[in-house]
Each structure stands twice: as structure tokens, then as C-alpha cells.
Amino acid sequence: MRLIILGPPGAGKGTQSSQIVDKYNVAHISTGDILRENIANGTELGKKAKSYMDEGKLVPDEIILGLMEDKLTSDEAKDGFLLDGFPRNTLQAVSLDAMLDKNDMKIDKVININVDPEVLISRATSRRVCPECGETYNLLSKAPKVDGICDNDGAELIIRSDDTKETVSKRINVYNEQTKPLIDYYKAQGTLFDVDGSKSIDDVTDEIFKGIKS
Ligand code: AMP
Numbered sequence: 001m002r003l004i005i006l007g008p009p010g011a012g013k014g015t016q017s018s019q020i021v022d023k024y025n026v027a028h029i030s031t032g033d034i035l036r037e038n039i040a041n042g043t044e045l046g047k048k049a050k051s052y053m054d055e056g057k058l059v060p061d062e063i064i065l066g067l068m069e070d071k072l073t074s075d076e077a078k079d080g081f082l083l084d085g086f087p088r089n090t091l092q093a094v095s096l097d098a099m100l101d102k103n104d105m106k107i108d109k110v111i112n113i114n115v116d117p118e119v120l121i122s123r124a125t126s127r128r129v130c131p132e133c134g135e136t137y138n139l140l141s142k143a144p145k146v147d148g149i150c151d152n153d154g155a156e157l158i159i160r161s162d163d164t165k166e167t168v169s170k171r172i173n174v175y176n177e178q179t180k181p182l183i184d185y186y187k188a189q190g191t192l193f194d195v196d197g198s199k200s201i202d203d204v205t206d207e208i209f210k211g212i213k214s
Contacts, residue, residue: 001080007113008175010124011197014136017084019205026080056170065095089178110186113197124168128157
């Protein structure tokens with residue numbers, strides 16, 4: 001199974017991705033997670049990406065495409081994958097199709113999570129993440145059992161540096177201008193289905209599983 005999850009910042013892509021990869025046993029390939037890991041490890045890639053991310057801008061395509069070519073042909077991806085945060089613009093989508101073609105692969109389904117714009121900012125700024133295991137929490141809908149502490153490993157939760165109100169609004173603008181056109185791109189390919197992301201986490205997961213099966 002090869003899947004893509006699309007949606008604006010705060011739509012719940014990270015939370016739903018965890019459910020999907022558990023159920024379908026596919027690799028979770030999140031460009032945002034890979035970039036943040038590189039920043040934490042002080043790599044050259046991380047140094048190049050950080051300023052763009054802190055400003056809510058997209059990291060340049062050549063950096064992302066090099067990274068993804070390696071990932072998609074890696075062992076990790078051979079039994080299927082869920083792409084989360086990629087592609088982010090039309091050039092990346094066209095390049096992804098070329099990479100897949102070259103390797104005799106195709107995308108089975110594209111999940112598009114819709115959420116009203118007013119809800120997005122409050123959701124994104126209520127996000128907390130575990131720096132150890134990557135688990136995502138939300139103070140509004142999925143709070144940790146103990147305030148500020150990860151349920152899985154007891155690490156202190158952090159706020160992503162690009163989850164400030166100002167940066168989130170910029171990221172939503174970038175989404176509207178550059179990523180939203182991909183909805184029509186994948187509709188034309190016949191692989192996209194819509195999900196109402198304003199429902200509860202479990203209801204959204206159910207809708208996604210139904211859409212993948214259909
Ligand atoms: P995310 O965790 O998917 O919200 O991504 C966080 C940030 O990483 C974005 O705001 C971008 O700066 C950068 N990023 C992640 N994926 C991509 C991509 N496919 N293309 C360009 N920049 C990306």
C-alpha cells in the first residue's frame with residue numbers, strides 16, 4: 001500500500017498517520033520529522049533547512065527531492081509507505097510521479113483532510129510533541145495523562161519552534177498557495193478522497209480506513 005496524506009497545518013496529519021501506519025504496516029515517511037531530526041542532530045541538511053522552517057516557508061525543492069529519492073528507494077519503503085508532508089507543491093508532485101514511474105511504483109490512495117481555517121490556528125498552537133519518541137499530543141483533543149509529560153516514555157513535552165501563532169498563519173498561507181492545488185492534481189488522477197477533519201480523532205480515523213478500503 002502506498003499512500004499520501006494531505007491537509008493544512010493543524011489538520012491532524014501526524015495523529016492520523018500514526019493510526020494508518022499501525023493498521024497497514026507501512027513506513028511513515030514524514031519530511032517534517034526527517035528535517036527536525038536533522039536539525040536536532042546538527043547535520044548539514046538540518047542547518048540548511050532550519051531558517052526556512054522557522055519562518056514557516058517551504059525548504060527548497062532540490063533539498064527535499066534529493067532526500068525523498070533516497071527514502072523511496074530505501075529498504076524501509078519497500079513494503080509500502082505513507083507520505084506525510086510531501087509533496088508540498090506541484091513541482092514536488094510531478095517529480096514524485098517521475099520517481100515512482102522509474103521504480104515501477106504507484107500511489108494507491110491520497111487522503112485529503114479538510115478542516116475549517118478558524119479551527120486550524122488554535123489546533124496547531126495547542127500541539128505538544130515528545131522530543132524522544134515523536135508522539136504528538138494536543139491540549140484540546142488528545143492531552144497527555146500527566147500535564148507536560150509523554151505517556152510513552154516520561155519525557156518532557158515541547159512546543160515545536162514553528163508552532164507560534166505567527167508562523168502557523170504563515171504556514172497556512174503557504175499551504176493555501178502552494179499545496180492546496182495538489183487536491184485537483186490528485187483528483188484528476190482519481191486517487192484522492194476527502195475526509196472531514198473537524199470530527200473526533202477516532203471518527204476521522206474510521207473515515208480514513210473506509211476511504212482506503214473503497
Ligand atoms: P510539517 O511537519 O510537515 O508541518 O513540516 C514542517 C516544516 O518543514 C514546513 O513548514 C516546511 O518548512 C518544512 N517541510 C516539510 N516538508 C516539506 C516539503 N515537502 N517541502 C518543503 N518544505 C517542507
